[in-house]
Amino acid sequence: MQEGTPIIEFNDVNKVYPNGTVGLDNINLTINKGEFVVIVGLSGAGKSTLLRAANRLHDVSSGEILIDGQSIVTAKGKQLREVRRNIAMIFQNFNLVKRSTVEKNILNGRVGYYPTWKTIFGLFSAADKQQAAANLQRVNLGEKLYSRADELSGGQQQRVAIARALMQEPKIMLADEPIASLDPRTTVMVMDDLKKLNEELGITVVVNLHSVSLAKQYASRVVGLRAGKLVYDKQIGDVQDGDFDEIYDGKNQEVKEA
Ligand SMILES: Nc1ncnc2c1ncn2[C@@H]1O[C@H](COP(=O)(O)OP(=O)(O)OP(=O)(O)O)[C@@H](O)[C@H]1O
Numbered sequence: 001m002q003e004g005t006p007i008i009e010f011n012d013v014n015k016v017y018p019n020g021t022v023g024l025d026n027i028n029l030t031i032n033k034g035e036f037v038v039i040v041g042l043s044g045a046g047k048s049t050l051l052r053a054a055n056r057l058h059d060v061s062s063g064e065i066l067i068d069g070q071s072i073v074t075a076k077g078k079q080l081r082e083v084r085r086n087i088a089m090i091f092q093n094f095n096l097v098k099r100s101t102v103e104k105n106i107l108n109g110r111v112g113y114y115p116t117w118k119t120i121f122g123l124f125s126a127a128d129k130q131q132a133a134a135n136l137q138r139v140n141l142g143e144k145l146y147s148r149a150d151e152l153s154g155g156q157q158q159r160v161a162i163a164r165a166l167m168q169e170p171k172i173m174l175a176d177e178p179i180a181s182l183d184p185r186t187t188v189m190v191m192d193d194l195k196k197l198n199e200e201l202g203i204t205v206v207v208n209l210h211s212v213s214l215a216k217q218y219a220s221r222v223v224g225l226r227a228g229k230l231v232y233d234k235q236i237g238d239v240q241d242g243d244f245d246e247i248y249d250g251k252n253q254e255v256k257e258a
Pocket of ligand 1: 017043045
């Protein structure tokens, strides 16, 4: 990866949950603009904790996290909202409003740009409606604009979630095990969509995955966590078969081969 402009920087980040569990143990990691980073590691390694810290879905215990040079750890109020606008996130369970139309769900991605009262009444601009349709087209679901979200398959719902995330015009897309509840065919579609927005829109993508083979297929860089520590970090060209024993410690073969 030739680009070297940092967009996410973790400096000495620690996270200890209130019950004493260590989620992150002194993480130092710089992700550059345009990278497609896959985070791998056993269940409980700290992958979700890392992603959630990056957009401050939860606070860290110590350390600094910079998003495009700005601290998300100390930002408050309007400043925090502005930093967060740059970061979209998709989840394993899609988080759509099931009884709403696809269009309304996608427009919800725009709420950070409107006063709350306008979003309550659904007062979105014509330009945003056009953009919602265009983003749905981008994930190849153009014909589903007026369908109800719960009429769609899991893979389709995840792609609507991606279209919704794009409404934020994010610089960064975080995806927390986005394909965990999908079959292999729809998995490929969702991963292809993420790859496409990375390549065509220049969005930096960070994805948590259990599957090492998918990591190898899509990542430009693979980062491994074990017990909250960063134990692996390589550009995809340097990844070797057998490397993942470091992360998986010889256990969990079925995860490695998934
Ligand atoms: N809210 C919480 N309170 C206490 N401990 C937590 C909490 N959330 C996560 N943990 C613990 O922190 C550690 C890291 O969890 P995390 O969910 O980040 O791992 P993960 O790598 O994403 O796992 P998975 O692949 O299963 O999603 C685990 O030991 C987990 O039990």
